[in-house]
Amino acid sequence: MANICRASRKDFRDAVVAARDAQEGWAGRSAFNRGQILYRMGEMLESRRPAFVSELADVAGYDRDEAEAEVDAAIDRLVWYAGWSDKFAQVFGSVNPVASSHFDFTVPEPTGVVAAFTPRQAPLLGLVSCMAPIIVSGNAAILIVENDAPTLALDLAEVLETSDLPGGVVNILTGQREELRGHVGGHRDVDAVLSVGASTEERTVLEEEGAESVTRMEFRPDRSPAEWRSEESASPYWIAPFVEFKTTWHPVGR
Amino acid sequence: MANVDAAPDTARELLFGDEWAYAPAPQSADHVRLADRYGPFIDGEFREADEYFPSINPATEETLAEVGLATDQVVDEAVGAARTAYEEHWRDLPGGERAKYIYRIGRMIKEKSREFAVLESMDGGKPIRESRDMDIPLVAAHFFHYAGWADKLEYAVPGPGRPQSLGVCGQIIPWNFPLLMAAWKIAPALATGNTVVIKPAETTPLTAIKLAEVIQEAGLPPGVVNIVHGAGGVGTAIVEHDDVDKIAFTGSTAVGKQIQKQLAGSDTRLTLELGGKGANIVFEDAPLDQAVKGIVDGIYFNQGHVCCAGSRLLVQESVAGEVITKLRHRLSTLRVGDPLDKNTDIGAINSRRQLEKIRSLVEVGEQEGAEKFQPACDLPEKGFWFPPTFFTNVTQSHRIAQEEIFGPVLTVSTFRTPEEAVERANNTEYGLASGIWSDKGSKLFSISQALKNGVIWGNTYNKFDPASPFGGYKESGFGREGGVHGLLPYLDVHAQSWQPRTAAPTNGSPSTKPASSTSAGGSPEPKADDT
Numbered sequence: 001m002a003n004i005c006r007a008s009r010k011d012f013r014d015a016v017v018a019a020r021d022a023q024e025g026w027a028g029r030s031a032f033n034r035g036q037i038l039y040r041m042g043e044m045l046e047s048r049r050p051a052f053v054s055e056l057a058d059v060a061g062y063d064r065d066e067a068e069a070e071v072d073a074a075i076d077r078l079v080w081y082a083g084w085s086d087k088f089a090q091v092f093g094s095v096n097p098v099a100s101s102h103f104d105f106t107v108p109e110p111t112g113v114v115a116a117f118t119p120r121q122a123p124l125l126g127l128v129s130c131m132a133p134i135i136v137s138g139n140a141a142i143l144i145v146e147n148d149a150p151t152l153a154l155d156l157a158e159v160l161e162t163s164d165l166p167g168g169v170v171n172i173l174t175g176q177r178e179e180l181r182g183h184v185g186g187h188r189d190v191d192a193v194l195s196v197g198a199s200t201e202e203r204t205v206l207e208e209e210g211a212e213s214v215t216r217m218e219f220r221p222d223r224s225p226a227e228w229r230s231e232e233s234a235s236p237y238w239i240a241p242f243v244e245f246k247t248t249w250h251p252v253g254r
Numbered sequence: 255m256a257n258v259d260a261a262p263d264t265a266r267e268l269l270f271g272d273e274w275a276y277a278p279a280p281q282s283a284d285h286v287r288l289a290d291r292y293g294p295f296i297d298g299e300f301r302e303a304d305e306y307f308p309s310i311n312p313a314t315e316e317t318l319a320e321v322g323l324a325t326d327q328v329v330d331e332a333v334g335a336a337r338t339a340y341e342e343h344w345r346d347l348p349g350g351e352r353a354k355y356i357y358r359i360g361r362m363i364k365e366k367s368r369e370f371a372v373l374e375s376m377d378g379g380k381p382i383r384e385s386r387d388m389d390i391p392l393v394a395a396h397f398f399h400y401a402g403w404a405d406k407l408e409y410a411v412p413g414p415g416r417p418q419s420l421g422v423c424g425q426i427i428p429w430n431f432p433l434l435m436a437a438w439k440i441a442p443a444l445a446t447g448n449t450v451v452i453k454p455a456e457t458t459p460l461t462a463i464k465l466a467e468v469i470q471e472a473g474l475p476p477g478v479v480n481i482v483h484g485a486g487g488v489g490t491a492i493v494e495h496d497d498v499d500k501i502a503f504t505g506s507t508a509v510g511k512q513i514q515k516q517l518a519g520s521d522t523r524l525t526l527e528l529g530g531k532g533a534n535i536v537f538e539d540a541p542l543d544q545a546v547k548g549i550v551d552g553i554y555f556n557q558g559h560v561c562c563a564g565s566r567l568l569v570q571e572s573v574a575g576e577v578i579t580k581l582r583h584r585l586s587t588l589r590v591g592d593p594l595d596k597n598t599d600i601g602a603i604n605s606r607r608q609l610e611k612i613r614s615l616v617e618v619g620e621q622e623g624a625e626k627f628q629p630a631c632d633l634p635e636k637g638f639w640f641p642p643t644f645f646t647n648v649t650q651s652h653r654i655a656q657e658e659i660f661g662p663v664l665t666v667s668t669f670r671t672p673e674e675a676v677e678r679a680n681n682t683e684y685g686l687a688s689g690i691w692s693d694k695g696s697k698l699f700s701i702s703q704a705l706k707n708g709v710i711w712g713n714t715y716n717k718f719d720p721a722s723p724f725g726g727y728k729e730s731g732f733g734r735e736g737g738v739h740g741l742l743p744y745l746d747v748h749a750q751s752w753q754p755r756t757a758a759p760t761n762g763s764p765s766t767k768p769a770s771s772t773s774a775g776g777s778p779e780p781k782a783d784d785t
Contacts (some may be wrong), residue, residue, distance in 0.1 A: 091412050092412070094723070094737060094739070096719065096723070096737050097721050098717075098719035098721055098722050099395070099719055099721075100717060100719065102714065102717060104719070104721075104722050106722075106723045106737065106739060109703075191728075200519055203518070203519050204518045204519030205518075206518075207514065207517070207518035207519060208515050208518040210514070211511045211512075211514035211515035211518065212511060213683070213728075213729060214507070214510065214511060214514065214526065214528070214728065214729045214730075214731060214732070216732055235413065236413070237413070237747060244708065244727045245708065245725070245734050245739055246702075246707065246708060246709075246710065246727075247708065247709050247710070247724065248699075248702050248709075248710040248711075248712060249709075249710070249712060249714055249717050250698070250712040250713060250714070251712075251713055251714050
């Protein structure tokens with residue numbers, strides 16, 4: 001079908017640099033603006049719906065109904081997370097009724113640079129379901145893709161490119177998880193790691209090396225394409241592992 | 255950095271000299287009743303131990319009581335008791351009933367607050383003023399706060415599905431706020447329906463033992479809270495125990511990393527509340543007298559044994575001289591000595607080991623060329639003491655500006671622009687807390703947004719409340735304690751821990767039944783594609 005890039009350690013390190021450069025500016029955008037850009041991704045994906053449907057059928061071996069269902073679910077998921085951009089802080093933040101005379105409130109902020117080992121299943125929807133909740137809060141992401149249809153990830157990259165998403169916010173590396181996993185957890189400029197469907201060995205390596213810089217680790221099981229399509233595969237609890245809660249105090253007085 | 259000297263002293267100052275000495279104002283310790291020795295508290299009872307170690311008063315170096323050292327077998331028994339209590343009783347008890355026990359514990363701590371405060375100061379060395387006015391009231395408040403959550407958990411966590419308890423929680427706490435840290439760990443764990451094996455620090459086990467007596471008296475079902483004693487080895491035994499579902503650790507970043515590594519590849523959940531190197535940023539438009547009080551509260555509170563201490567003062571160049579002069583004056587009025595004296599500001603350093611660590615880092619500071627200021631003060635002959643200290647001419651690369659000293663030692667450096675202040679404040683692997691002093695609200699909040707810290711104190715410092723989430727960014731750990739956010743580390747939220755069904759879906763719609771297993775499960779076999 002095609003020759004796909006097999007990302008090296010150096011590619012990963014370069015991706016972290018790009019992500020770091022982009023992250024602060026992305027987080028500095030208004031939540032509303034980040035939501036607009038995610039919504040735009042949904043629109044751009046929809047405009048290429050026929051191409052993605054054919055590719056899922058031709059490359060991933062989906063039948064036509066399944067392929068259409070996955071593309072539609074991916075569009076809906078982008079729109080769903082787009083909406084969370086300016087709501088997450090209201091639902092998950094708090095104003096804290098402290099006993100002393102202080103105004104005290106807690107808000108979520110993005111963790112920073114997040115590396116994600118994305119699902120083997122559902123080559124389009126799995127990827128979108130991992131990417132959207134990471135970036136919507138203002139993180140930058142490095143998505144590591146190893147599945148039977150990695151060309152879908154590259155086509156998704158073209159969607160992102162035409163969605164006003166600033167360069168570096170999402171970086172996509174196709175390659176072999178086993179080759180890359182030893183360089184991710186221990187990278188001091190990676191703040192958090194998501195791994196979907198990690199083997200025990202992968203999980204152990206990531207966590208052992210991540211402990212060196214207290215990296216946040218999130219592990220989730222992979223799902224079948226039908227399960228990825230279900231509403232239950234979209235949740236604000238996919239956003240929550242990649243934010244930090246900041247509590248600010250200020251005296252109240254005259 | 256510019257070499258900053260204290261500004262010429264133009265402020266009027268009350269000089270008492272040696273003329274008016276404070277009379278001693280000792281808090282009586284008569285009502286503190288201690289047995290000679292205490293074993294571990296397991297399944298609702300104090301047990302005998304094979305071996306005991308002393309817990310001393312760091313102000314007198316006298317032994318207060320001996321405490322049983324837990325062996326691996328003792329830890330195993332404690333975990334077993336917690337497991338049994340969890341499965342046979344506590345897990346299924348209605349939240350409202352759990353609440354009653356937790357309220358009762360809070361109430362009883364209030365009733366015995368004087369005894370707890372005095373013992374806390376005796377065992378740990380902190381001034382009675384702090385243990386009486388801060389630690390113990392916050393302990394009682396923490397139990398009260400979380401008691402009320404026990405029957406409201408479905409409102410604490412947005413989304414469908416009832417949140418579930420996790421099981422047995424292993425909790426390891428430090429010596430700087432012994433009973434307060436026990437409350438921070440135990441109260442939310444019990445409110446969420448979990449049971450506990452907790453290890454207090456080996457230098458400050460006694461108030462936790464008194465808490466065990468309260469727990470007994472409150473009639474808490476045996477095994478819901480178990481307390482074992484010892485140093486790091488006992489902590490390791492808890493962390494590595496197969497039947498522990500969650501570890502909550504408060505302590506040094508080095509040990510936190512070690513625990514995270516030990517748990518690599520396991521399903522045990524983890525939260526870490528680790529070290530800090532907080533910046534206290536003073537802008538030229540700050541109310542300087544209040545800021546100086548805040549600087550003193552930030553670093554000399556609890557002898558500087560505070561993970562969120564404001565140990566790096568960053569002061570804008572234009573007011574640096576004035577702030578340093580005021581700081582010198584303030585320091586010379588601080589009273590170092592008997593923790594049980596009601597006029598004491600700075601008590602005893604918690605242990606000989608900690609005193610040596612502080613001394614050696616201060617020595618490094620001098621060797622590296624920073625300029626030390628210490629007021630003249632008479633220190634008692636026995637016990638562990640260190641006078642309040644600050645360093646000027648400190649650069650960012652100095653070890654005293656990078657490493658957590660965990661003592662009454664402040665570094666002072668200057669900045670010119672807000673951007674420089676932010677850059678310096680964030681130039682550390684830690685990310686726990688910072689202070690900002692400015693009369694300009696827009697500036698204060700823009701700096702607050704830019705700081706990578708879990709807690710920001712604007713025009714105040716070292717404030718704590720059970721309703722206020724506390725915890726770090728970066729290498730200061732993850733997870734929050736306090737408020738509604740403090741419940742999440744002890745709950746399994748269905749939507750958070752989505753597990754695939756074991757049977758292949760027939761209609762593409764997975765079950766909505768909440769999963770009862772913990773989150774972040776291992777890797778399932780990739781399933782047959784239903785395409």
